[in-house]
């Protein structure tokens with residue numbers, strides 16, 4: 001549509017919503033006029049993700065959103081987000097995953113879904129609740145993941161979208177049940193999961209001693225600040241946000257990474273060559289290796305660009321009358337930014353449909369092309385960008401490079417790189433043969 005209507009146009013769904021399609025418009029709205037566009041639209045199907053609207057980070061706005069986002073970021077930073085502590089946590093999960101894979105007796109036809117999911121899930125689980133699920137005792141975790149997975153696919157269905165366009169339809173039988181009430185009921189299953197884990201931690205913590213996990217630290221903030229916006233309801237909502245936003249995205253992205261590596265085995269070999277040269281085989285890759293591994297970094301950028309897991313960001317709403325690049329935007333207008341379009345259509349990506357990690361590197365093979373990097377925005381930009389970007393980048397690097405270091409991934413089923421649609425665009429299921437490399 002952007003080819004016909006340009007980088008900024010209005011769609012009627014049936015209310016008017018502005019769609020931003022290029023980097024310049026997205027930057028002007030979300031960065032230059034960041035405060036004006038941080039509000040959410042509060043319409044289904046988005047409101048069907050959290051348990052209560054206007055709680056936590058993802059589904060709140062205004063001063064309440066600022067408080068929740070600031071509190072969560074402070075806690076994550078105190079726990080070492082982007083520093084050694086968090087790296088140690090990721091490495092622990094990687095080591096457990098490698099043992100699990102090692103123990104798979106038949107490596108000729110492996111589905112990597114659960115090893116990756118549990119590895120990523122345990123990073124977030126340790127941060128939030130301070131423990132890991134054991135591979136042999138992870139049924140509760142798997143049940144939760146299955147519900148969320150189904151939920152995220154279902155939300156993009158025709159019925160939920162119809163209810164979003166015409167909210168009164170939720171009162172009709174069938175459409176209302178499928179498009180609204182069944183989904184709302186589904187949420188209570190994951191609400192129970194989260195509340196049980198939070199309650200266990202709340203009971204264990206005295207409110208004053210050194211916090212050992214996110215729940216403890218949030219409770220400490222509740223006590224120290226006395227701020228009524230920090231309460232158990234918002235604690236549960238923030239924890240759920242981290243589970244939803246932090247686990248499904250990162251684990252799906254890693255599955256995309258392996259799919260691309262199997263489709264392009266020569267690129268997989270080149271990544272492994274760089275890992276062997278920089279890290280060797282006697283230890284796992286670490287964050288201190290990252291600056292010396294430009295090709296691996298370029299591959300991660302290119303997989304994120306091409307897989308484009310979150311083509312549409314969550315809704316943004318403009319709180320006051322303004323203009324974007326000279327185009328009038330009335331107060332209350334909905335704004336959808338298509339980072340899909342930015343990463344597929346910006347002229348900086350030559351032959352954008354080709355999978356070509358080299359586009360990120362200059363001719364010396366080491367220096368990054370800053371113009372290309374600037375427009376690669378899988379975590380969005382501006383005030384409402386991804387809270388977990390630092391952690392996600394660390395996980396992608398450490399988990400991906402550890403897998404490629406140890407195994408060659410050879411497809412044993414068709415690798416189809418077209419996505420399965422949902423709130424998060426996932427790779428199609430595949431199986432692979434794992435060939436140990438040392």
Ligand code: HEM
Pocket residue numbers: 057058059069124241242245246247249250253309310313314315378379380383384385386387388389391392
């Ligand atoms: C590859 C992995 C990831 C990708 C591609 C990704 C992408 C994004 C994007 C594009 C947004 C902005 C959505 C919007 O504008 O509505 C976002 C928001 C968010 N992300 Fe991530 N994310 C990833 C991993 C994570 C992780 C690991 C965490 C937590 C530990 C996390 C937590 C969040 C939260 C809480 C928000 C909401 C921010 C707000 O509304 O203010 N994400 N993410």
